[in-house]
Amino acid sequence: MRAAALRGALGFLTRIPVGRSEAAWEAFSRAPWTFPVVGYLVGGLVALPLLLPAPAPTVALAFPLAVYAVTGITHLDGVADLGDAAVVHGEPERRREVLKDSALGVGGTVALVAVVLGLATAAFGLVEAATAAGAPGVRDRLGVAVGVVVAAEVGAKAATATLVCVGDAAHEGLGSALTEGATAGSALPVLALAAPAALLAWPRLLPGAAALLAALATAELLRRWARRRLGGVSGDALGATTELARVAALHAGVIAWTRF
Incomplete structure (x- = not known):
């Protein structure tokens, strides 16, 4: 189980071609300790x-x-989406709608540039x-x-x-x-x-x-x-x-x- 969790962590957190199976993902999703190991x-x-x-x-x-x-x-997609959501006014529901929008706005652009x-x-x-x-x-x-x-x-x-x-x-x-x-x-x-x-x-x-x-x-x-x-x-x-x-x-x- 630990080996499967580590494979899943590698598959999810890196581009290393291992741990892409459903079983590896399931093991990883229940093993937060694998994050720092990777x-x-x-x-x-x-x-x-x-x-x-x-x-x-x-x-x-x-x-x-x-x-x-x-x-x-x-993970850069998360930066872009949160950057766009951060500049939106309104209730949490409105910001969550922005997270689902694939278009890149000014907030997301600035966030991406800042990270890189x-x-x-x-x-x-x-x-x-x-x-x-x-x-x-x-x-x-x-x-x-x-x-x-x-x-x-x-x-x-x-x-x-x-x-x-x-x-x-x-x-x-x-x-x-x-x-x-x-x-x-x-x-x-x-x-x-x-x-x-x-x-x-x-x-x-x-x-x-x-x-x-x-x-x-x-x-x-x-x-x-x-x-x-x-x-x-x-x-x-x-x-x-x-x-x-x-x-x-x-x-x-x-x-x-x-x-x-």
């Missing part, structure tokens, strides 16, 4: 551009491409910090940069899983399919599996911890917003949580590394 793998893969012998602007371009090559763009730009600028900041002129130990500092990326990815996945565990679905759909089998207690294994990611930027402790905490804080903010504005969690809200938590975590890691 985060470690995804984080390691998307961090590879930081090791390229290329200038920071080139890495900044390569990093978002790597993220979406590994994870796909499905956030990834690129975070990568730029990490490379600049790792290769700063005159600073000793470039290899060690690249290790810190990679650790921040992995911690951010684990944090983003853990943030989404936590929202699955503590959120209430706004309506039937992907959100309810994941939340109905989870309880607040299901978040404990998620957090336990994600916690070691705070140490991945060793010997620096603050950047990894800041990335993890920023991701979880993002999930809490989105949970409150979704409850107030949408009536609860939806599949779009979960997808947007992954994307926004990743960006928040990366920038928190960069700030904690370069300013403290």
